[in-house]
Amino acid sequence: MVRRRRTGDAGVAMAYPAPPRALAIQPVTTPAAPRQAALIFIFVTVALDILAIGLIIPVLPPLIAGFYPDAAQGATVYGWFVTVFALMQFLASPLLGALSDRFGRRPVILLSNLGLGLDYILMAVAQTLPLLFLGRVIGGITSASIATANAYIADVTPPEKRAASFGMLGAAFGLGFVIGPAVGGLLGSLDVRLPFWVAAALSLLNFLYGLFVLPESLPAGRHHRFEWKRANPVGSLLWLRRFPQVFGLAGASFLSVLAHAVFPATFVLYAAHRYGWSERDIGFTLASVGVLSALVQGGLVRRVIPAIGERRALVVGFACAVLGFIGYGWAPSGPWFWAVMPLLALWGLAGPSLQSLMTRQIDPTEQGRLQGAVASLGAVAGVIGPYLFTRAYAAGIDPARGWNLPGAAFYLASLLVLGALAVGAMASRERA
Numbered sequence: 001m002v003r004r005r006r007t008g009d010a011g012v013a014m015a016y017p018a019p020p021r022a023l024a025i026q027p028v029t030t031p032a033a034p035r036q037a038a039l040i041f042i043f044v045t046v047a048l049d050i051l052a053i054g055l056i057i058p059v060l061p062p063l064i065a066g067f068y069p070d071a072a073q074g075a076t077v078y079g080w081f082v083t084v085f086a087l088m089q090f091l092a093s094p095l096l097g098a099l100s101d102r103f104g105r106r107p108v109i110l111l112s113n114l115g116l117g118l119d120y121i122l123m124a125v126a127q128t129l130p131l132l133f134l135g136r137v138i139g140g141i142t143s144a145s146i147a148t149a150n151a152y153i154a155d156v157t158p159p160e161k162r163a164a165s166f167g168m169l170g171a172a173f174g175l176g177f178v179i180g181p182a183v184g185g186l187l188g189s190l191d192v193r194l195p196f197w198v199a200a201a202l203s204l205l206n207f208l209y210g211l212f213v214l215p216e217s218l219p220a221g222r223h224h225r226f227e228w229k230r231a232n233p234v235g236s237l238l239w240l241r242r243f244p245q246v247f248g249l250a251g252a253s254f255l256s257v258l259a260h261a262v263f264p265a266t267f268v269l270y271a272a273h274r275y276g277w278s279e280r281d282i283g284f285t286l287a288s289v290g291v292l293s294a295l296v297q298g299g300l301v302r303r304v305i306p307a308i309g310e311r312r313a314l315v316v317g318f319a320c321a322v323l324g325f326i327g328y329g330w331a332p333s334g335p336w337f338w339a340v341m342p343l344l345a346l347w348g349l350a351g352p353s354l355q356s357l358m359t360r361q362i363d364p365t366e367q368g369r370l371q372g373a374v375a376s377l378g379a380v381a382g383v384i385g386p387y388l389f390t391r392a393y394a395a396g397i398d399p400a401r402g403w404n405l406p407g408a409a410f411y412l413a414s415l416l417v418l419g420a421l422a423v424g425a426m427a428s429r430e431r432a
Contacts (some may be wrong), residue, residue, distance in 0.1 A: 061078050118202035164352070
């Protein structure tokens with residue numbers, strides 16, 4: 001049996017299998033006037049989570065490497081720290097999503113903020129490598145609450161305004177990554193442990209603020225009973241297959257997140273090798289990328305998506321990303337690279353459109369499960385991406401291969417986004 005449902009995207013209809021009777025789609029009863037303070041809290045929560053993560057980026061690698069006299073061994077161990085952080089997010093995202101569907105978004109978000117603050121305190125005082133490693137395990141689990149924040153937005157925002165709200169969350173991501181590493185580097189120059197204390201203070205203050213401001217977004221009657229098959233990543237991903245359009249859109253999201261991994265994996269190496277940029281040049285460029293991303297997701301999204309529809313915005317965003325990554329790989333000089341940056345920033349139109357289209361197809365009682373499954377896919381991309389792109393970059397500059405293709409990693413990213421464009425366009429197209 002196939003039903004047709006309007007997506008709100010200028011005449012686009014999406015078909016999906018009828019869910020079992022127990023999970024039938026119920027009318028969404030969004031609060032007429034959700035508390036503005038609560039929405040602001042969610043945006044601040046995401047921004048502070050990312051800011052706290054960004055604060056420790058400049059100091060964690062040298063802190064870990066300092067336990068080893070050999071730099072290569074220290075770098076290898078740091079790679080394990082990065083991997084376990086992503087692995088914990090992969091495992092915890094569907095668990096926290098399922099818990100939020102059962103007990104509500106508020107307790108999950110607040111306890112995650114509290115846990116993240118205590119984790120940073122642990123890392124600030126840890127004097128041994130196992131304790132630092134434990135801190136990364138806890139950090140990966142508690143930072144997975146960002147998926148619950150997405151579910152909160154889906155709860156309290158009317159469908160026609162969700163893309164703009166998800167865009168604001170994207171802007172919070174961008175600002176957090178702009179400010180965090182810059183401030184973390186400054187604080188780390190004073191004391192290598194200071195960024196951890198500041199990150200802990202931000203998370204704990206956010207927890208206290210939320211105690212007084214954050215209401216529950218999941219009304220009585222929408223809670224879903226907890227099941228372990230819903231709370232594990234494999235079960236969550238298999239569950240997505242029941243909704244072909246959502247499954248396709250989630251696949252496009254995975255390819256998009258995987259492509260984004262090219263930046264943390266190779267950008268510093270690429271910019272120093274090809275353009276001879278200093279740390280200051282690289283920091284300025286990354287900050288500019290973050291600002292452009294925040295402008296698109298915090299400003300253009302709320303204007304462009306209502307005007308052209310979610311599906312067209314998705315296609316435009318991915319198309320700009322394909323061209324932008326090709327431009328990054330081709331750019332023969334720094335000014336050319338900077339000239340391409342605004343084009344790639346329009347990629348920010350795609351993410352909020354994907355999120356909005358997916359949330360329309362899922363029962364209100366299972367928004368946490370949806371966000372947990374999507375976050376798990378993102379965590380998988382975070383594990384695969386660094387290996388994939390560093391290998392591509394190394395192959396492009398390897399004299400033995402004779403390719404002389406320093407932009408190989410960005411070309412690979414463009415192919416991945418092209419795949420996301422194709423999958424996303426097919427999944428959201430109008431069906432007969």
